């Protein structure tokens with residue numbers, strides 16, 4: 196197959212400095228001559244494969260997560276083709292370095308390691324100029340990933356340093372779902388930070404101001420949403436790592452104004468549901484047979500509960516019957532209907548059997564009465580699941596499912612090794628951050644990573660390809676069921692989720708299922724299989740060097 200040469204307007208240093216166009220030593224002699232590179236490059240030639248091998252070695256030679264994450268960011272800023280070819284060919288090895296957990300270190304030190312522009316910082320004082328700022332952004336953006344940096348993983352308010360997250364999430368959209376990186380834009384809404392040491396640090400790159408709240412904050416978000424929808428009318432908006440107080444209200448406000456989803460609420464819910472669906476099916480049970488304790492009654496916890504509720508309704512339970520299967524906990528303990536200040540999402544799951552919980556509402560005491568079969572943590576509180584709690588749970592159920600989902604690693608509510616020890620290896624464990632295998636009965640047991648990275652790349656691709664005007668619960672459920680169907684547990688294996696090496700294949704399947712769900716609901720016009728495939732292709736990109744001709 197011959198590739199039509201691409202007309203390229205840049206030459207010389209400008210060409211080498213463009214990470215989307217740069218080939219480094221892989222520029223062939225003809226292009227070196229045509230683009231004025233002979234005086235800039237040494238004579239040696241390299242293939243993409245050699246470049247990938249050298250880049251990989253350079254990353255692995257670095258010591259620690261921060262250095263490795265920084266090395267990968269440097270590579271991305273230098274040559275996106277090598278960066279993505281490395282991610283695609285070594286996804287399981289590179290994902291923890293470009294994404295969770297190393298991206299957490301990258302965010303903590305984002306100000307000190309900032310070198311080159313990547314992504315767009317929209318600072319509150321510039322609110323009136325957001326449209327002018329976006330006028331200079333590239334045409335053809337289809338997907339925007341936005342954070343305001345207030346709840347970066349379990350690390351809290353990192354202000355403008357949170358930009359590492361949308362950058363890392365974007366990398367997986369390409370590495371897993373193959374979405375063209377030039378069609379995506381990471382955005383940080385810089386609305387200040389309440390992280391005082393960061394704000395006062397001389398190195399801080401953000402706006403030195405306390406976080407805006409209330410109407411001022413809302414006005415910044417509104418200016419941002421109007422600016423992106425005007426600039427790119429069909430853009431899909433991915434909300435990421437907003438604090439509880441804003442995450443659900445913003446999603447509710449905007450989800451029908453433009454196609455959008457909140458990854459922490461909806462992506463996390465879909466992957467948690469997928470792991471649970473696979474787990475209960477493998478046990479020969481139903482989701483509606485379970486008692487589910489959810490530690491973390493914020494937006495992520497409520498999102499998980501809401502999607503599971505839908506799955507139980509699909510199994511035939513009424514909404515009120517299904518709601519009784521849940522026990523939500525927040526800082527005050529078990530949520531009950533007599534509590535003031537419950538959010539609308541919490542009210543659905545607040546226990547009405549208030550009296551029964553008079554003696555101790557804390558997680559451990561309440562679970563000792565409830566006997567949950569599934570325990571999920573989205574609290575950001577490392578070590579919250581105590582030995583007593585897990586042992587007690589395991590004494591009432593044969594195969595307890597324990598999901599410490601908080602990120603990065605040190606915020607996991609318990610370590611898989613401890614959970615396995617406390618349950619004599621009977622638990623089905625699944626974490627948000629990657630953990631090494633645990634020895635059970637002398638055999639290494641893989642720990643599934645219940646991370647929204649299994650869902651959002653395919654969800655985004657499917658939502659974009661379908662052209663759906665919104666991202667619905669049915670689309671999320673389709674994503675969850677598709678991942679669940681790929682679970683090794685249901686195909687003779689022992690792992691709850693497929694290995695990271697399967698993520699690209701899964702993202703494709705998720706995309707198709709999501710688009711079909713959108714069509715079934717009438718959220719987009721019907722598309723034939725071929726038409727959908729063509730739309731997916733139009734959004735896709737492969738890290739490979741094609742020939743260039745001067746424009």
Ligand SMILES: O=C([O-])CC(=O)C(=O)O
Nearest residue numbers: 295348436459602646647
């Ligand atoms: O980024 C991740 O690994 C998963 C996630 O959305 C979060 O923890 O906020």
Ligand SMILES: [Mg+2]
Nearest residue numbers: 348435436459
């Ligand atoms: Mg997140």
